[in-house]
Amino acid sequence: MAGRMPSVAVLGGGSWGTTVASLAARNTDTVLWARDPATVADINDNHRNSRYLNDLPLTEALRATAELAEAVGKADVIVLGVPSQHSRSVLEQVAEHVRPWVPVVSLVKGLEQGTRKRMTEIVNEILPGHPAGVLAGPNIAREVVQGYAAAATIAMPEQQQASMLQDLFRTTRFRVYTTTDVIGVEYAGSLKNVFAIAVGIGDGLEAGDNTRAMVITRALRELTRLGVALGGQADTFAGLSGMGDLIATCTSPLSRNRTVGVGLAQGKSLDQIAQEMNQVAEGVKTVATVMKLAAERGIDMPIAREMDAVINHGQPVEDTYRGLLRKAPGHEVHGEEW
Structure with missing residues (x-):
């Protein structure tokens, strides 16, 4: 890859996969794989992804295809942007076409159901020898496409890998920082979705700004x-992929997981909310996995527990904040109480 920028194949034609592909296409040869032929045609013919990003223009150099082998066969870098529940099957199809040692960067902010594995763990399992990392941060797709200033962190097992890959996605208005804390960045991106649903419920119930700030702050603590108990570094959770992503996901009207919470507070069912959004909110599937991980490590997570009760056990949303406020507060930093 010396002497030229590595070529990129982005897997997934949703809002964020398309956005990252559009960013990369500014810097290097980039192809996006999408299942939907209509999405492929829209990107190639109109330089739009109307299904997910309305009429926002994409980088004209971006190409799209519905053929997975065509997308990944000559790629120097693979970017995984499909929902977590589909990632394993897509990677299994990629395995027979991708060249050896090609890095894989995940955009997926979710954990695999059943195995509870992070996406990079699945990459390591299916594509051994391929360096696996993650790109995450406070990134609302539509705002990034529109050119508003934003930033993200790319985490790879080796700093040299992260430094090489950051230039693929960096633009004058999209800053990309580096780290080697793959575990921390990946868990931060997955866990924050659960808490965005909690904030959405509060907003839907008109609980107020003070309550929102309280829940976000204590969510960061949880x-x-x-x-950290799962192997991440504490500083990572105070950075872009932790606090930054948590704030954006909990407060933006464009946040899918916050939208789920607002919808639940309005009396809508999860199925109805999903149909209206036409997109996947990873926090809905992640919450049960989070509770299992917390139980195994003896971590008390009251906010996540309330979300699990609402989403998986039929608890009325009106009882969510009552349950939280019944707990007596302890020391803000050192106490285990909420």
């Missing part, structure tokens, strides 16, 4: 404690 996800940091679990993330």
Whole structure:
């Protein structure tokens, strides 16, 4: 790859996969794989992804294909942007076409159901020898496509790998920082979705700004404690992929997981909300996995527990904040109480 920028194949034609592909296409040869032929045609003919990004223009150099082998066969870098529940099957199809040692960068902010594995763990399992990392941060896709200033962190097992890959996605308005804490960045991106649903419920119930700030702050404490227990570095959770992503996901009207919470507070069912959004909110599937991970490590997560009760056990949303406020607070930093 010396002497030229590595070529990129982005797998997934959703809002964020398309956005990252559009960013990369500014810097290097980039192809996006999407299942939907209509999405492929829209990107190639109109330089739009109307299904997910309305009429926002994409980088004209971006190409799209519905053929997976065509997308990955000559790629120097693979970017995984499909929902977590489909990632394993897509990677299994990629395995027979991708060249050896090609890095894989995940955009997926979720954990695999059943195995509870992070996406990079699945990459290592299916594509051994391929360096696996993650790109994450406070990134609302539509705002990035529109050119608003934003930033993300790319985490790879080796710093040299992260430094090489950051230039693929960096633009004058999209800053990309580096780290080697793959575990921390990946868990931060997955865990924050659960708490965005909690904030959405509060907003839907008109609980107020003070309550929102309280829940976000204590949510950061919860996800940091679990993330560190799972092998992440504490500083990571105070950075872009932790606090930054948590704030954006909990407060933006464009956040899918916050939208789920607002919808639940309005009396809508999860199926109805999913149909209206036409996109996947990873936090809905992640919450049960989070509770299992927390139980195994003896981590008390009251906010996540309330979300599990609402989503998986039929608890009325009106009882969510009552349950939280019944707990007596302890020391803000050192106490285990909420």
